[in-house]
Amino acid sequence: MLPLNHNLQKLFDTASKDERLGVGLMSGTSLDGLDIALCRFKGNGLATTFKLENFVTIPYPIDFKKEIQQVFAQKTVDLEKVVLLNEYIGTYHAELVLKALADWNIKPEDVDFIASHGQTIYHAPKRLHQKAGYPNATLQIGDGDHIAVKTGILTISDFRQKHLATGGEGAPLALYGDVILGSKKGENRILLNIGGIANLTYLPADGNYQNILCTDIGPGNTLIDAACRKYFDKPYDEDSKIAYSGKVNNSLLNALLSNSFFKEASPKTTGPEFFNLNFVADAQKRSDTLTISPEDLISTLSALTATSIAQFIEANLKVDALQVFLSGGGARNPFIAAQLKKDLPHAAIKNTDALGIDPDAKEAILFALLGNEALCGEPIKIGNNPAVLMGKFSFPG
Known part of the structure; x- marks a missing residue:
């Protein structure tokens, strides 16, 4: 041999x-x-x-x-x-x-x-x-x-x-690592990563692999970052300063959320090829919000990220004692984190460092x-x- x-x-x-x-x-x-x-x-x-x-x-x-x-x-x-x-x-x-x-x-x-x-x-x-x-x-x-x-x-x-x-x-490949590192029998857990795109892995308390869900949800930071580059010459909204300086425009938010992607069955994937400033401009035209201030736009896009995540969880993961562990750049966005806690009052929301995993x-x-x-x-x-x-x-x- x-x-x-x-x-x-x-x-x-x-x-x-x-x-x-x-x-x-x-x-x-x-x-x-x-x-x-x-x-x-x-x-x-x-x-x-x-x-x-x-x-x-x-x-x-x-x-x-x-x-x-x-x-x-x-x-x-x-x-x-x-x-x-x-x-x-x-x-x-x-x-x-x-x-x-x-x-x-x-x-x-x-x-x-x-x-x-x-x-x-x-x-x-x-x-x-x-x-x-x-x-x-x-x-x-x-x-x-x-x-x-x-x-x-x-x-x-x-x-x-x-x-x-x-x-x-x-995508998302986080599924395999999340199951290995994040599962705990007896706890309903969501490992939510808010990077350019938001994705999550649901790990059920019963440990049944058939009930695990891993999917992209929609935009994480990608739309916020793109708008920050265009209107403020900044790579991102540090500490949500811009978002907090504006107001959420509900007409635009509803137009953004009306896109069919958010209603499609999971698992699904997406990227900046779909969620980009053309996507935003189309929603602005439909909602007659082309003239809103850049600050209001950043605030509305930040709300879109949080609201789309919360709506997905509420519609698809109706379980008791849900624990949500955040990671990615969005975990350090105060506006998004606060909105998630408001929209998911029955969930315990914390960062993945609670699992011994650095969120970044x-x-x-x-x-x-x-x-x-x-x-x-x-x-x-x-x-x-x-x-x-x-x-x-x-x-x-």
């Missing part, structure tokens, strides 16, 4: 270890920066235990954001730019990983794997693209081979394609966990969701 080549031998040895040190990378639709989570894992599946060793978000320079925005959530783009950014982002993310490890005094050779989400540039489920003969699709760039070679660390990337290949929409680091942690599962886990069947292990392996040499 021939011996394994050195890459496969190391892969086998890593998967066989009692514990693994992994780096999770998340770059979201908000384009704030790269979330880097250094996690230590033991076990796999429901027996997984983890410790967040270090976490940092390294902000993206303005010029880098502008480069990505040229190809982000647009049907027509410069193909050469997409190709160039695929290589460039992989290399740049590798540099940021090495910087973070150096700051933490961690040697790259002591890290077992990197799990990279990549940068989503277009999300196209069938229910949105509606092109006959074409399947669900999504595209994340930031090549894993470049990360592996530049860091010298085994890299697992491109997680969403396996989910698509087995019939899913490629949660998505990076979840991709590190998916990397750990790709190495040593087994597919878990959760309701109608694909039972799959996700991620493609890139060796450093």
